[in-house]
Amino acid sequence: MQDEQSLIRRAQQRDQEALTQLYEANFDRIYRYVALKIGDRFEAEDITQQVFINAIESISRFKWQGTSFSAWLYRIAHNQIVDYLRRKTKRPMVPLEKAATKSSSDDPSKTAELNMDIAKVAQATKKLTKAQQEVISLRFASELSIAEAAEVMRKSEGAIKALQHSAILSLRKILAVE
Amino acid sequence: MVKNRKEFTNILDDCLDRILVKGESIEQCLQSYPAFASELGPLLKTALFAHKASAVAPRPEFRERARFQFQAALREMATKKEKRGFFSFSALPRFATVAVSIILALVIVGSGTVAAAGNSLPDSPLYPVKLATETVQLKLAGTPLEKAELYAKLADKRVTELVKMAEKGKPEQVQKVAQRLNGLLMAMAMEAKANGEVAAMMAGEQVPMMQSPEAGAAVAPAVTESASTPTAPPTLAPAPTPKLVPAPMPRPAPGPMPKPVPAPDVTAKKAPAPTKEKAPVAIAPTPPTVTPQLLDPNMLAQMQKRAQLKMMVSEKASVNSDAIRGALKNAPESVKPALYQALMVADSGYQQALQSLEK
Numbered sequence: 001m002q003d004e005q006s007l008i009r010r011a012q013q014r015d016q017e018a019l020t021q022l023y024e025a026n027f028d029r030i031y032r033y034v035a036l037k038i039g040d041r042f043e044a045e046d047i048t049q050q051v052f053i054n055a056i057e058s059i060s061r062f063k064w065q066g067t068s069f070s071a072w073l074y075r076i077a078h079n080q081i082v083d084y085l086r087r088k089t090k091r092p093m094v095p096l097e098k099a100a101t102k103s104s105s106d107d108p109s110k111t112a113e114l115n116m117d118i119a120k121v122a123q124a125t126k127k128l129t130k131a132q133q134e135v136i137s138l139r140f141a142s143e144l145s146i147a148e149a150a151e152v153m154r155k156s157e158g159a160i161k162a163l164q165h166s167a168i169l170s171l172r173k174i175l176a177v178e
Numbered sequence: 179m180v181k182n183r184k185e186f187t188n189i190l191d192d193c194l195d196r197i198l199v200k201g202e203s204i205e206q207c208l209q210s211y212p213a214f215a216s217e218l219g220p221l222l223k224t225a226l227f228a229h230k231a232s233a234v235a236p237r238p239e240f241r242e243r244a245r246f247q248f249q250a251a252l253r254e255m256a257t258k259k260e261k262r263g264f265f266s267f268s269a270l271p272r273f274a275t276v277a278v279s280i281i282l283a284l285v286i287v288g289s290g291t292v293a294a295a296g297n298s299l300p301d302s303p304l305y306p307v308k309l310a311t312e313t314v315q316l317k318l319a320g321t322p323l324e325k326a327e328l329y330a331k332l333a334d335k336r337v338t339e340l341v342k343m344a345e346k347g348k349p350e351q352v353q354k355v356a357q358r359l360n361g362l363l364m365a366m367a368m369e370a371k372a373n374g375e376v377a378a379m380m381a382g383e384q385v386p387m388m389q390s391p392e393a394g395a396a397v398a399p400a401v402t403e404s405a406s407t408p409t410a411p412p413t414l415a416p417a418p419t420p421k422l423v424p425a426p427m428p429r430p431a432p433g434p435m436p437k438p439v440p441a442p443d444v445t446a447k448k449a450p451a452p453t454k455e456k457a458p459v460a461i462a463p464t465p466p467t468v469t470p471q472l473l474d475p476n477m478l479a480q481m482q483k484r485a486q487l488k489m490m491v492s493e494k495a496s497v498n499s500d501a502i503r504g505a506l507k508n509a510p511e512s513v514k515p516a517l518y519q520a521l522m523v524a525d526s527g528y529q530q531a532l533q534s535l536e537k
Binding site for chain 1: 183184186187188190191194198220221224225227228229230231232233234235236237240241244245247248249251252253255256
């Protein structure tokens with residue numbers, strides 16, 4: 001924690017190395033979070049990039065007041081997604097089944113299968129409530145802990161566990177139908 | 179009942195932790211909770227299925243480009259910080275900016291230094307004069323379309339400089355010029371977009387400025403929207419002068435490319451649908467006709483200019499991309515990474531500009 005605090009303090013003083021470290025540490029998981037919520041590869045790329053630009057522009061305003069840096073970053077990502085959904089363009093979608101994966105398999109059929117499954121998850125997630133979508137994206141795409149998800153969503157850990165339960169239940173029903 | 183439910187959510191979470199973090203199997207976890215196994219099993223399978231989303235990864239080329247653009251934004255930020263306190267055009271009120279620009283233009287146009295600087299390269303001591311002259315030119319450009327056209331022409335110059343710096347084997351200069359190119363292309367896209375919105379308004383098209391509160395509420399998840407939400411701006415404001423703004427990624431294969439939008443059609447096809455609103459009783463109803471504003475010669479001229487600009491940018495995109503590719507073939511190895519990044523910046527920037535012109 002102490003290390004993270006000093007890293008962020010340096011970043012707030014525009015230390016490029018510190019900013020780069022924060023970027024590298026968070027880039028992939030922010031992308032996954034955005035990708036699952038948007039369900040579109042290219043839009044997710046644009047939004048992810050914008051999240052980090054917004055972050056460096058406003059990092060001086062970040063304060064250690066019960067909020068971790070990553071929670072702050074996720075909120076920027078969340079706001080960016082809300083903003084995108086409000087202004088949604090008519091650009092053709094590129095669904096996640098065409099997304100790159102970090103699959104270790106060299107078998108193209110396995111990779112294709114994984115991509116199809118990811119697209120199914122993204123489609124099914126869209127049918128959940130907004131809060132359920134959020135918890136699924138944070139917990140399963142970004143792999144945040146219950147405590148971290150609670151911080152991002154500004155809820156208690158108990159509330160996140162309950163939300164996670166209801167989200168998985170709903171997801172199961174949706175996936176069973178499809 | 180409530181207690182049982184709470185207990186179950188805790189058990190579910192414990193199992194998720196054991197499976198997703200510690201690598202245990204579903205069966206191992208179910209053995210720990212036999213009383214809940216029938217209910218727990220299907221939920222854990224669903225959660226594992228959802229966890230496949232964690233395999234989504236940014237495309238390597240996107241990751242590479244995003245990193246480059248992030249670094250470019252950092253450098254731009256550092257440069258701005260250094261320049262602050264000296265002189266900034268943007269700090270001046272608009273009338274003062276124009277006045278200073280005109281005076282500067284009068285002072286420097288025709289001077290031998292400026293003429294000599296016109297062909298200078300980034301490694302030349304005269305190069306800052308060239309950039310300053312361009313800034314003045316941009317300040318003097320009137321409409322967004324004129325600005326966009328000027329940005330396109332300046333981008334050509336940057337590409338020429340890129341190629342020459344590559345030939346000289348100067349990767350750092352190539353990188354710097356690529357940043358400037360990125361700024362110009364993004365500024366061009368923004369000016370084109372600004373003009374498009376004006377044109378759309380002139381054509382009677384709805385340009386959404388604000389979303390209704392209902393629509394906003396519909397998309398806003400429960401997590402946000404308290405006063406303490408981080409105050410990061412939702413989007414970057416369009417830059418009136420060249421500003422390094424990371425360009426969104428290009429849209430390469432295999433994803434479907436956006437369909438090319440034909441050049442603005444100036445015929446009556448663009449006419450908005452006749453309104454169904456009833457005319458006031460006292461006035462004789464008029465038959466629906468083509469909206470007269472469509473025939474506004476100013477608007478037609480604007481649209482034609484926009485179509486011409488789109489063609490010009492499209493040609494430049496192809497020519498400049500080929501020029502960088504050509505340089506890439508012949509460049510020394512030490513310059514190739516910087517040139518490759520420059521190529522990505524150019525492709526992405528031109529694509530963004532063309533998309534803005536299509537709107």
